[in-house]
Amino acid sequence: MQINRLFEMVYLLLNKKSITARELAERFEVSTRTIYRDLDILSSAGIPIYTSQGKGGGISLMDNFILNKSVFSEEEKNEILYALQSLSIAQSPESEKVLAKLNGFFDHKRSNWIEADLTPWGSGKDSQSSFSKLKEAILNRRVICFEYFNAMGESRGRTVEPLKLTFKVYAWYLQGYCRTRNAYRTFKIARMSDIVLTEEHFEEREIQGGLTMEDDETSLLSLRLNVTADSAFRVFDDFSETDIQRMDDGSFSISVKLPESNWLIGYLLSYGDSMTVMEPKHIRERLREQAEQIAARYQ
Structure with a gap:
């Protein structure tokens, strides 16, 4: 938040001849003490800020100060803009403001190269x-x-x-x-x-x-699974390559540890007939019982 505020303060001072600390404090909803602290940071960074007292006084930049756009190469400008676009994934209104200003400052047309939705399919x-x-x-x-x-x-x-x-x-x-x-x-x-x-x-x-x-009180269970070749897309989505062994017939042998819970049974059943649990025996029994209960509902 402070970095965004500092950037916008320089942006305002570049476009206004003078502005008071009170006006800045009201704009950013902070105290005047915070504004003066920010001004000290900008001054120490080499931004030539000065203040004048009395009527018509305020905070200003030296008249001959120009923020040199050529400091950045064309590639560096693109990297800055693309990085800010990636921040918009978190739906940050501050990053959107900074991005809009930098696009204008660098004379760039906005190109939306990335979009991400943090929510699951079908969610609202x-x-x-x-x-x-x-x-x-x-x-x-x-x-x-x-x-x-x-x-x-x-x-x-x-x-x-x-x-x-x-x-x-x-x-x-x-x-x-x-x-x-x-x-x-x-x-x-x-x-x-x-x-x-x-x-x-x-x-x-x-x-x-x-x-x-939070679920670590649930013990991890060692399983040995066999998955048919036509479910390869799920195998590599769900398991680490170190847990997967490709068999001669194209199927996959998987050795993995998963939490023993009701979730585990539903997860294994989600593979349908493309998965066979080889070990342990008691999970095989639970799957058989669950499959029989499911079949009974459709008789």
Whole structure:
């Protein structure tokens, strides 16, 4: 936020002969003390700012000051603009403002090279609102409350100090300090519901060590799977290459560890008849029983 404010202050001073600290404070919704601190930062960076007292006085730039656009090569200008476009993935209105100004400053026509939707297929405004809430909570260090569904399908309330959003293996996660568990935890965002931003602020924390998934109380189970060749697209989507062995007949042998839960049975069944669980035996039995129950519904 401060970097955006500093840039816009220079932009305003380039286009206005003079402006008062009070006007700047009202525009950016900060105190005049913060404005004077920002001016000190700009001055120390070599921006020739001076102030004049009395009627008609204010903050100005030296008349002969020009922000040299040639400092950047054409390639560097493109990289700056493309990087700012990637920030718009997080739906940041500040980055949009800066991007618009820099496009004009560099005399560039805007080219939208990237677009990303953080929400799942078929989701609506509620999912988009969740990401906006989480972003606001992280940036403003506000405690959040939500309901969380673990791998066993159980719903429990959580109170969390959110620290970071992470994208890993086709899913978004929230990393933070869980006050309910009194420990650092990672939550899969798709399993979070009824997210509420409280008015309580928390002290800035550093993420300590490797974060633990909220479902880690569920033990990991070693499985050996066989998947037919016609499901290769799913194999490489779902599993690491180190877990996959290509067989002579084109099928795949997969050795992997997954949490033993109700989710696991549904996940394995989602492969239909293209997957055979070779081990362990008790999972084979659970799948057979589940398949029989499903078949009975269609008789």
